[in-house]
Amino acid sequence: MSTPPRAVPYTVLADTAQLRRPDLDERAYRLIRLDHSGLTALVVSDPKTDKAAAALDVHVGHYQDPDDLPGLAHFAEHLSFMGTKKYPRENDYGDYLAKHGGHSNAFTSNSHTNYYFEVHADHLDGALDRFAQFFHAPLFSESCTDRELRAVDSENSKNLQVDLWRLSQLRKSLSDPNHPYHKFGTGNLDTLCTIPAQRGIDVRKALLDFHDKYYSANLMRVVVLGKDPLDTLTQWVVDRFAPVQSTNVPVPADAITAHPWDNKEHNYAGHLVRAKSVKDTKQLVLRWRFPAAYAHWRAKPDSYLSHLVGHEGQGSLLSLLKHKGWATDLSAGAEGVGHAFDFFSVTVVLTESGFAQWHDVVAAVYQYLAVLRQARPLPKWIHDELQVMADIRFRFQELGSVSSWASRMAGLMQKPQVPPELVLAASTLVLDWRPELIEQGLDALLTKDPLVMLTAPAFGESWVPSAKEKWYGTEYSVEKLDTARFDHWRAQTPDVALSLPAPNALLPKNLDVVRHTTKQPHPxxxxxxxxxxxxxxxxxxxxxxxxxxxxxxxxxxxxxxxxxxxxxxxxxxxxxxxxxxxxxxxxxxxxxxxxxxxxxxxxxxxxxxxxxxxxxxxxxxxxxxxxxxxxxxxxxxxxxxxxxxxxxxxxxxxxxxxxxxxxxxxxxxxxxxxxxxxxxxxxxxxxxxxxxxxxxxxxxxxxxxxxxxxxxxxxxxxxxxxxxxxxxxxxxxxxxxxxxTARRAVHLPVGNAVASRAVTHAQNVNSAVDWYVQVGPATDYKARVLAGLVVHLAREPAFNMLRTQRQLGYLVFTDVRRQANTVGVRVLVQSEYSPAHVEECIEAFWRDWGRDTLPKIAADEWARHVGVYVDGLLEKPKNLAQVSARMWGAVASDLYDFDSREQMAAIARGVGLAEVVAFVATHLAPSSPGRRKLAVHLVSQVPSKQVPDTDEARVDVTVAMPTVEIVDVVEWKSRQALLPTAMVKL
Ligand SMILES: [Zn+2]
The missing domain is CATH 3.30.830.10 (Metalloenzyme, LuxS/M16 peptidase-like)
Incomplete structure (x- = not known):
């Protein structure tokens, strides 16, 4: 018997039986490669899943940004969502997912761009069709490109005062300016618009070129998980992704073989860098050049060292530092920043006295390294223990969000040396004992000078910063440390309190499971x-x-x-x-x-x-x-x-x-x-x-x-x-x-109230609005269902209007908000525009959407919306922790409403569209005489962005009730009633 020829030929690299899988894994797998393009995909069938997911990882990131267009890879990621040839409407994808109980996200890192979504398992095919278009037929339309640029700019401005971002970029800037590691990956209005315009660079053309070159099938890994049979899923994947062509471009990250510290003029090993932080966090980082661990995924030599240096048990470096009163936290590990280059960092969160005696802290790190030196040859039992722990972790792996899993897997599948049968296990298991690799790593720590970086909000009056980091404005100084000082540190002998950890007595011995077959949904x-x-x-x-x-x-x-x-x-x-x-x-x-x-x-x-x-x-x-x-x-x-x-x-x-x-x-x-x-x-x-x-x-x-x-x-x-x-x-x-009695919260008075104050941090360019209407006590399930349905319907259109169209800012959330015994609807926006403008935009959204869009939903569409909302309530927990979180929530609220989801689902099934339209008119619309609204405004001390004087940008809303300004919130509260709660008798 011969199989019929396949329209699009592909090769099966591995099937379920060949894969190393967790003990409890009941999914079926097929790893395939399309013959014509080399696109590799992992197809996963799980008949029990109520959510389907897909992810695609492209092995390109901001390391590949053209030198004159910092942020281009990230910008391309944003624009992929904004319409394709087959689905030109710019929110089509988001709209489709929202309508079918789904959501999506994407991220750009140094060498990867990763896209993923999840959706109700019945609607995977439709979502997949929209998703796959990103990769072969994006529009990058002129108008979207201009508008979405503001979202990228706002994303960057949200990070500007965050130390994590500031210090990460500072580390990059302390390296060879010609090395890709040096780049600024987020991008902003200057790098992606103003400067290219001055230089006559066509950004849209650059985007298309970038896409043509790197969005190539051979650089892509796809993961698709659904409830349908493996054959059906395979066919979908093959059909949808067949149009993605390959340019056979080599993996760009493989071409980066130099180390960012190779250039002697920009090698800061052996230097002390003092960097000023925004927050009061004092930190010491020792950063070594380290042998690349990327290829050694079987042995994971870096994890042996990070396990020991980062240990927090008895005899550990952290225990000693805490005992001395010098530190509160410590972490250690290799940073996987390239295929051919790495750093190993030890990060110590310092106390006041640890900061004052930072060189003693460095000495203590070297004392711990001396423990490792004396322990040579490094003992195998530590590897064995790590191996057992990794093995248990893999065998009893629990499921979580399907889209996060798909996204992570798609990224991991980029490792070229992983054989197909280990595709699920490679990132977790420790397979080989390669002491020579661990010794090489330890050699690097013992013999090479690290970069010593100290961060603090201030370094005393005599300190003068010598430079300012270009993208975030972090002030810092650099000085060369004496070689004698490193010699002194390297000559350290271990403090008596330091030792290798003892074998872990807490490793689980009993891994038997009692299988309870009678269902017990509640405690x-x-x-x-x-x-x-x-x-x-x-x-x-x-x-x-x-x-x-x-x-x-x-x-x-x-x-x-x-x-x-x-x-x-x-x-x-x-x-x-x-x-x-x-x-x-x-x-x-x-x-x-x-x-x-x-x-x-x-x-x-x-x-x-x-x-x-x-x-x-x-x-x-x-x-x-x-x-x-x-x-x-x-x-x-x-x-x-x-x-x-x-x-x-x-x-x-x-x-x-x-x-x-x-x-x-x-x-x-x-x-x-x-x-x-x-x-x-x-x-x-x-x-x-x-x-x-x-x-x-x-x-x-x-x-x-x-x-x-x-x-x-x-x-x-x-x-x-x-x-x-x-x-x-x-x-x-x-x-x-x-x-x-359960905690009770304020019953908002009828009308509009606003509480406004200045943002405390003077340099932050962002303002924020938390716009909230209260709809009832949490014991009123009907109110909760109506609020839930409104948010289910409005979330995507609100995002589309407030972020995509009006470009108010990167952070836009619409949600049901529960606090103590109250429930309400909130819209949260962080923006460089004034809170007054943001608030008007939110009001205009509820007015227009409530009046023009919501009432026009057709009957069959309505039934589907309710179905999706009900599915969301009844979504099966993915693991034990999720069951526990739901049930414990019912205990901790003192309401003991373990079956609230079932009750709300039953109510929701009977709700008609007219009820929701009336609910919006009563509780949310600006024209409502009965709504109970409170908006909080945080006003930036930096002058806000001007609203452009165009018809599209202008908003004009009439609010029915007068607005009360709350000056003293406690005084205001003292005049308000509290909402009722229920005292449950058990
Ligand atoms: Zn982004």
Whole structure:
């Protein structure tokens, strides 16, 4: 029997049975290559999935930007979305995805441009057809090119005051100006418009040339995942991507063989660079030239070294630095910046005294390197342990978002040496023991001088910056360090506290799974006393040897005053800090832990292999009840907290807008300023006495366990927790009914209110608007459904109008906003235009869309919209953690509405279009006499962009109700009512 000839011939490189796959993976795979173009695609069939996804990675990035057009690769990425020959409408793709429960994104890095989307599994084919056009028939239309340039410019201006971006570019600028690594990748109005115009460069033509040259099938990797059979999916992929031709252009990143530090004039190894940060973060970075790890994916030699230098357990460099009071954090690892070149960096977040003694910190790093030198030949058992951990991680890999997975896979598939059968496993598994490669890496760290970089907001009065980084304006100075100094550092012998880590005792041994076949969609209450409540739920779907446990200690004392609040914050940070060595080892062994707090509770969460979960839980509870080492670490925690509270002033304007809205709605919130004043005067003794008293004024211990642990065992753990509390605080009282009530928020008055203030950070060019209407209490499911449907319908058109058409700014979000017991609709925009203009644009959107577009939705289309919204509510959780987050949310809100999604879905199915039109007219439209609106304006201190004097740019909106300006938010709140909540009896 012969198979019929294929219209577009392709070769199957591997099928499911040949692939190394995770234990629990039930998907079917086919890795193919189109014969005529060389395009490689991984086709994945998962009949159980409710979401489909696709991704395409092109092996080109801003390293390939023409020298006179910085940002071109990134600009090409933006424009690919803006219309193709077959689908010329510029928001066609986004519109299609939004209508079918999907979304998309893309990013450009130094050597990759990566596009991805996800969509309801029934609509993969339509989305794929639109997606594939980007790569062979984009329009790059004149009008879009001009407008989308503003989005790129706004994206850049959002990053200008962010240290992460500033320092990354500074590192690039400290290298050979002729090396691609030196480039500025985001682009802005100057690099992509003004300057090219002066030089007579046709940017649109350059875009088309770039696309023709690099958007070549041989540089592309495609991943498509759907619920359809493998044959169907394969056919779609082949048909859709067949038109993408290959120019056989060689992988451009392979041609970059020089190291950015090769040019002696621009080699800053052995230099000290001081760079001024925007925020108060003091940091020391040692950066070495390092052998390229890219080709050695089987052995991952760099991960052996980063595992040791970046370790946080006993004997580690970080433990020593913390003990000395010099650091709060440390990370180490190779930066995969090129195929043929790498850096290895050790980054230390310094304390005040670590900053003052930074050379001692460098010496400590060298002392740890001396530990490694003395340990030569480097032991194999560490590799074995890394191998086992990687193996467990791969075998029990959990699913997450399908589009993120597809995007990541498409990028990983670019590695040319990975054999087809390892395509899923190559990035995780450690396959070979290559000690000589690790030794080479260690040699580099021991023998070559690193670049020493110090960052801080100030370096004393005598410091004069010698230069300003070109793109972000970061001020810095450079000086050559004495070779004698490096010799001194290299001659260090290890501090007695330093050692290699001991074998990790927390590696899970029991990986058996109990398969519960009876469905249990919601938790059961298995213990209920005035003091303790325990919820349990079995894993009936994923069958992983993991569990998720959350415990909250609910007490009204936390929010009683700013002082109570900050003392609790310090206590929480103490627990995290003092247990770091243990929790780090647990984390390496696949068990993560965290402790956090809100105004009404402190919460401990653990997630991972269930083996040692109780050990870590009880250690955390012990530390919380008895902070016996607080005196030793208080100073470091206290300064760190204070510094972070000060840094709040420099956060992005949109974050301040969100916070101000939060303050306006919540009954009582302690602002960073209140907390700063309170924390200034607390002592270690205060924290210790707080630990003894805070649980005594009314407490509920409530827990939720999901997963692979028998109920009786779980109850034993919780008994142990409660016994410890009762021993530490014998006078404990359960919560009174008043103390058990859920938090209630302000009921906005009818009308329009606006709260406006200046952006604190004087240099930030951005303003922000958080525009919010309140539609009811969270217990009103009907209101939540209507708000949800409106957002589902309006999100894409709002983005299209506010970002794509009006180009207000890069950040535009439309969402349902829930806070305490309230629900509302918000539009959040960060913009260089004035908040007044932004707000008018938002109002105009609701007016026009609510009046002209929404009512015209046809009946069949309406039914489909409702279907998509309902599917979103009932979307299957992808892993244990997602189930846990949903159910715990119902506990933490005190509403215990575990079935809220099902209830809302049932309501939504009965909602007609007329109801939604009426809802918009009542709650959102500017003409409404009954809406309850509050807008927060953060006004930049830099003069805002002028609105062009054209018909398209002008807005004119009439608002029915007068606008009330809120001058003093607390005074205003004192006059408002609170929304009702429901007290659930259990
Ligand atoms: Zn972008």
């Amino acid at each position: 059961h209450l298995i213990k209920n006393t005035p003091l303790v409540r325990c919820w349990a739920q079995v894993d009936d779907t994923f069958f992983v040897p993991r569990a998720s446990l959350a415990v909250r200690f609910k007490t009204p004392v936390i929010n009683a005053s700013p002082r109570h609040y900050v003392l609790t914050e310090l206590l929480v940070e103490y627990v995290e800090d003092v247990l770091n060595e243990d929790s780090y080892n647990a984390h390496l062994a696949g068990l993560s832990s965290s402790i956090s707090m809100g105004p009404d509770a402190v919460r401990i969460s653990l997630y991972g292999f269930a083996d040692n979960l109780d050990v870590l839980l009880l250690k955390m509870v012990d530390a919380l009840l008895d902070p016996r080492k607080i005196a030793a670490v208080f100073d470091r925690l206290h300064r760190n907290k204070l510094r972070r509270l000060r840094n709040w002033d420099l956060e992005a304007p949109y974050q301040h807008a969100m916070f101000d809205l939060h303050v306006a709605l919540e009954e009582t919130v302690w602002s960073p300023t209140d907390r700063r004043a309170a924390i200034e005067i607390v002592t270690a003794a205060d924290v210790a006495s707080h630990a003894r008293s805070w649980l005594a004024s009314g407490l509920l211990v409530e827990s939720y366990l999901l997963g692979n642990v028998p109920s009786d065992k779980y109850l034993t753990w919780m008994d142990a927790v409660v016994t410890r509390i009762q021993t530490a605080v014998p006078t404990i009282l359960p919560l009174t009914p008043h103390q058990r």
